[in-house]
Amino acid sequence: MRIFTSKIKGERVVLDGDSHRHVAYALRSKVGDRITLCPQDGCDYSGVIEKITSDKTTVKIVEKFRSLGEPNIELTVYFAIPHKSEKIDLIVQKLTELGVVRMQPIVSKFVQVGAKSVKEDRLARICEEAAKQCGRGVIPKVSTTISFDDMCEELGGYDLAIFAYENEKTVSLKSVLRSSRSIKTVAAIVGSEGGFAPEEASKAAEFGARCVSLGSRILRAETANMALAAAIMYELDEWQIKSEEKGV
Numbered sequence: 195m196r197i198f199t200s201k202i203k204g205e206r207v208v209l210d211g212d213s214h215r216h217v218a219y220a221l222r223s224k225v226g227d228r229i230t231l232c233p234q235d236g237c238d239y240s241g242v243i244e245k246i247t248s249d250k251t252t253v254k255i256v257e258k259f260r261s262l263g264e265p266n267i268e269l270t271v272y273f274a275i276p277h278k279s280e281k282i283d284l285i286v287q288k289l290t291e292l293g294v295v296r297m298q299p300i301v302s303k304f305v306q307v308g309a310k311s312v313k314e315d316r317l318a319r320i321c322e323e324a325a326k327q328c329g330r331g332v333i334p335k336v337s338t339t340i341s342f343d344d345m346c347e348e349l350g351g352y353d354l355a356i357f358a359y360e361n362e363k364t365v366s367l368k369s370v371l372r373s374s375r376s377i378k379t380v381a382a383i384v385g386s387e388g389g390f391a392p393e394e395a396s397k398a399a400e401f402g403a404r405c406v407s408l409g410s411r412i413l414r415a416e417t418a419n420m421a422l423a424a425a426i427m428y429e430l431d432e433w434q435i436k437s438e439e440k441g442v
């Protein structure tokens with residue numbers, strides 16, 4: 195059982211409010227049960243429930259170890275907003291499972307909906323649920339929607355920016371990833387159902403992004419988001435088996 199908490203100080207943590215209710219009532223935990231607390235500081239804290247009252251659950255911390263669910267690569271995905279809100283939900287849930295640190299909705303030329311269709315509270319809940327379920331140590335963020343041009347201004351801040359372009363006929367994702375060394379921060383940019391305009395691909399390239407093909411089939415926007423994030427994680431060695439490093 196994983197619970198996201200605020201900063202942990204000392205060897206006991208008192209949960210109240212929603213986290214107490216979740217642990218004590220929804221999960222029906224008992225004194226003596228093990229629990230993992232995630233204060234989002236890069237570590238997981240394993241503890242034992244010591245006391246449960248009507249409004250508080252006290253946990254005694256037993257062990258601290260580096261969060262295994264967090265990749266070394268910091269991947270931010272810029273996704274052009276798809277038409278249907280279910281697709282946004284799906285993208286956000288799956289990218290959370292894949293270890294993305296931030297998701298940034300963008301409005302590009304062929305996006306047919308406005309920023310209003312991005313329901314930030316709902317997406318934050320989806321992120322938290324998915325992060326708990328898959329064992330992340332940090333809940334990723336869905337940032338407030340920005341324009342394609344504003345996105346371009348941010349691209350220089352990454353070690354590598356990858357622009358998935360359906361009309362790219364020569365450069366493969368693999369060739370770009372294999373020729374990049376010591377990368378820590380990566381941006382991945384994916385279009386909506388309408389794809390990207392040629393002038394958008396050239397502008398992103400001017401700002402340092404590498405336009406790549408994801409193969410000879412055209413993927414739907416939601417598939418492209420997931421496939422690109424998965425391929426980046428795999429190729430940059432994030433699908434290794436990690437072992438627990440205690441006492442950090």
Ligand code: SAH
Nearest residue numbers: 358359360384385388389407408412413418
């Ligand atoms: N309507 C467009 C396809 C858009 S697919 C067309 O018919 O051409 C949605 C987005 O997924 C694209 O903008 C791109 O970012 C990504 N994508 C899908 N398939 C791709 C491929 N084979 N190579 C690169 N990017 C792809």
